[in-house]
Amino acid sequence: MLKFSICAILASSFAIANPVPGGVTNPPIRNVYTFPINHFIENIAIRSNSKLLLTSLSVPSLWSIDPTEATPTAPVIHTFANVTGLSGITETTPDVFALITGTWDLPTTRAALGSLTVWTVNFNSNPPVIKNVTSIVNSTIFNAITTVPGKPHLILAADSAIGAVWKVNLITRRYDIAFSDPLFQRVSDTPGENLGINGMLAKGNYLYFANSAQNIYGRVKINAFGDKIGAAELISTDPIVGGHYDDFDLDAGKNAWIATHPNHVVKVRPDGSQKLLQNTTLLKNPTAAEFGRGSAKERRTLYVTNGGEFTPTFDLINGGVVSFDTAGF
Numbered sequence: 001m002l003k004f005s006i007c008a009i010l011a012s013s014f015a016i017a018n019p020v021p022g023g024v025t026n027p028p029i030r031n032v033y034t035f036p037i038n039h040f041i042e043n044i045a046i047r048s049n050s051k052l053l054l055t056s057l058s059v060p061s062l063w064s065i066d067p068t069e070a071t072p073t074a075p076v077i078h079t080f081a082n083v084t085g086l087s088g089i090t091e092t093t094p095d096v097f098a099l100i101t102g103t104w105d106l107p108t109t110r111a112a113l114g115s116l117t118v119w120t121v122n123f124n125s126n127p128p129v130i131k132n133v134t135s136i137v138n139s140t141i142f143n144a145i146t147t148v149p150g151k152p153h154l155i156l157a158a159d160s161a162i163g164a165v166w167k168v169n170l171i172t173r174r175y176d177i178a179f180s181d182p183l184f185q186r187v188s189d190t191p192g193e194n195l196g197i198n199g200m201l202a203k204g205n206y207l208y209f210a211n212s213a214q215n216i217y218g219r220v221k222i223n224a225f226g227d228k229i230g231a232a233e234l235i236s237t238d239p240i241v242g243g244h245y246d247d248f249d250l251d252a253g254k255n256a257w258i259a260t261h262p263n264h265v266v267k268v269r270p271d272g273s274q275k276l277l278q279n280t281t282l283l284k285n286p287t288a289a290e291f292g293r294g295s296a297k298e299r300r301t302l303y304v305t306n307g308g309e310f311t312p313t314f315d316l317i318n319g320g321v322v323s324f325d326t327a328g329f
């Protein structure tokens with residue numbers, strides 16, 4: 001409640017400092033799908049056939065949603081045994097996705113040591129083929145994962161606990177810390193401040209990242225093997241006090257569209273200037289954002305996952321996914 005009242009006060013001062021150019025109002029937001037109680041929706045990847053793949057940190061299933069349907073449903077693709085939830089997901093080769101499972105302690109967002117496992121889900125067969133790549137013995141969190149450009153067998157994983165990026169080779173199954181940086185670090189071990197590098201996307205010669213605890217977005221230059229070849233650069237800080245950047249996507253103009261707690265999506269231009277879409281009704285602790293695929297309309301539609309919100313009795317409700325058309329915003 002405190003968070004929401006602080007944001008309500010700041011929203012008005014932000015509106016004065018950053019008027020919407022030309023009086024363009026915020027685009028309407030569509031509710032695509034709301035999950036039942038206690039589904040903390042964590043991450044999203046989108047298939048070339050436009051279908052959304054969603055993960056939850058609190059339920060060990062992978063769901064598929066066809067957002068082009070008028071009233072979408074969310075069939076389960078697979079439920080993973082002996083784990084409690086899923087985190088990052090990324091496409092590696094056409095219609096093959098890597099994802100992370102683990103046994104999570106939700107209040108601290110850490111996985112039991114040894115429980116993190118990297119899987120691949122191959123949709124080129126029906127039913128999809130699901131393979132265990134490797135379990136990770138020495139990390140407590142792989143948050144977002146991203147594929148190294150041009151190297152479909154190499155993924156990078158954000159370790160929000162120790163402020164480092166790991167590299168996993170999907171063929172040799174070897175994994176290790178690749179690099180770290182002061183801009184990846186958490187602030188403290190207090191929940192809310194204990195998630196350093198969180199959202200991540202490798203594109204071209206850069207790894208773009210968001211650090212939730214420090215509430216910053218930036219980039220770091222990488223080589224063809226996904227290794228860091230320069231210091232991380234700060235691009236922006238979320239303008240809302242108490243806001244926390246989470247995961248994001250980049251558009252063709254390298255603008256980042258960042259899902260931001262507790263109730264906004266921020267468009268960050270490459271020069272660091274920002275535009276804010278805030279909606280307390282439909283944005284409920286946004287955790288990740290991804291542009292649609294398929295038709296021109298899908299490609300300019302941003303899908304935003306909602307972690308959800310707690311009721312006074314500590315039930316988590318309204319986890320799900322919403323969307324809006326970014327044209328003109």
Ligand SMILES: *[C@@H]1O[C@H](CO)[C@@H](O)[C@H](O)[C@H]1NC(C)=O
Pocket residue numbers: 026027028029030278279280281282
């Ligand atoms: C939130 O989005 C809904 C749906 O687009 C809209 O009806 C409502 O006015 C928005 N609320 C705010 C505060 O912008």
Ligand SMILES: *[C@@H]1O[C@H](CO)[C@@H](O)[C@H](O)[C@H]1NC(C)=O
Pocket residue numbers: 081082
């Ligand atoms: C899950 O755990 C049970 C009990 O420890 C074990 O028998 C089973 O093989 C495990 N399943 C998988 C897929 O790891």
Ligand SMILES: *[C@@H]1O[C@H](CO)[C@@H](O)[C@H](O)[C@H]1NC(C)=O
Pocket residue numbers: 117132133134135
């Ligand atoms: C995944 O494979 C690893 C070996 O790399 C094994 O130790 C682990 O038990 C497997 N996990 C599951 C859930 O099958």
Ligand SMILES: *[C@@H]1O[C@H](CO)[C@@H](O)[C@H](O)[C@H]1NC(C)=O
Pocket residue numbers: 137138175176177
């Ligand atoms: C983590 O464990 C793997 C597998 O044993 C090992 O290859 C790697 O060097 C370890 N890395 C760290 C940072 O402990």
